[in-house]
Amino acid sequence: MNEIQIIQSQLATERLHFTEVAQACAAALDNGTFSARSDLAVACADYFAFAVTRLGGNPRAPSADAAADRWHEFLRAFNEQATKHFGTLDALLTRNLPVSEWRALARIDADSIFTERAFYGRVKALP
DSSP states (O other): OOHHHHHHHHHHHHHHHHHHHHHHHHHHHHHTOOOTTSHHHHHHHHHHHHHHHHHSSOOOOOOTTSOHHHHHHHHHHHHHHHHHHHHHHHHTTTSOOOHHHHHHHHOOOHHHHHHHHHHHHHHHTOO
């Protein structure tokens, strides 16, 4: 696998993880198990504090103790921004961009991969 394929694979993984974490948070908000004292709220707050840095220009992630309305608003805005972000990158798949451009556009490096996977693992480990 070459570096461009690694970057594109990580982008696909991030897209999937962003969706899964957003759905887990929304489901917990809807069923009343998402509270400031819950481990899930803390894990989601930490995950999205990192995830917004991946998208750029996205609203600030709420803290674990933010109101449910604030979380719902954030998740809606985050999903919209993620869709736009990945749509832009998807449009570049057919172009033969050099690896330097993919690095700059995707903002993916070993540290960001490790960090995203660690935060994702914390969320997924919770009921």
